[in-house]
Amino acid sequence: MIDDIDRTLIVATQGGLPLVPRPYHAVAEQLGLSAEEVMRRLKAMLETGIIRRIGAVPNHYAIGWTANGMTVWDVADELVDELGERIGALAFVTHCYRRPRALPAWPYNLFAMVHGASRDECSAKAGEIRALLGDACRASDILYSTKILKKSGLRIAS
């Protein structure tokens, strides 16, 4: 859980760190905190997982991963967790989740995002997932994205 100071720190840094030699000092000054406190709190949030990581967030399209397919699979319930672990471990899978089905419209319970330079590449990668799932997979689909409509990331209100 976070307190009010953590919250102000999140609001101050969610859009990015200042590009100055002492960024944590700059944030501290802006918030009226000491730099030590800012660094201590950020380290604590990193340890507890509130911060997943600190670094560059690339635009996948701009770095050459122009095709992205959300592959979705209807996998037998008793096998989905074990198989999900193995699919998440594939190098080209960037997200992998078990999610509820929404029957009858949506029979899929395993979602794996694959990236490639082309749709053919994504489709070949989906084939690797298909092979790994074997008979446990009853149906599947790939939903290619054709447009980013919004990408602001998490924004909590100040």
Add this chain to the structure above:
Amino acid sequence: MRELSTVDRKILAKLQGDFPICERPYAEAAGQLGISEDELLQRLQQLLDDKVLTRFGPMFQIEEMGGAFVLAALAAPEERYDEVTALVNALPQVAHNYRREHALNMWFVLATETRDGIAEAIARIERDTGLPVYAFPKEREFFVEMKLEARL
């Protein structure tokens, strides 16, 4: 799409995580890349300006703060697609939104500070658009190494 220099690629490969928390973090990271602090700062600014990077800083995990992050989708009629996009994107709780090829043709991620916030946001979108929203909360996350290197 712009060409990336060898140094830019190296920045993308090495700096997607593990940025240090210390007094001069850019200097420390620059040292590992074999460039100066000044050059790293300038290159990061350029990568952000050119939209190669969407952000440089901490990535927060909202569930760990008591909030929620839920994937949701709807089927927007083609003739209303732009209008529905504007209504959905107007909510600050919508963190990402992608058009995808499927009957469910709009897929967005809702990020809210409280668990109740998700139901409120979904109700709001259903009311504003008149369309049913399908929510796909994650039941389990499988470990992935989420770092894509530049391949240009």
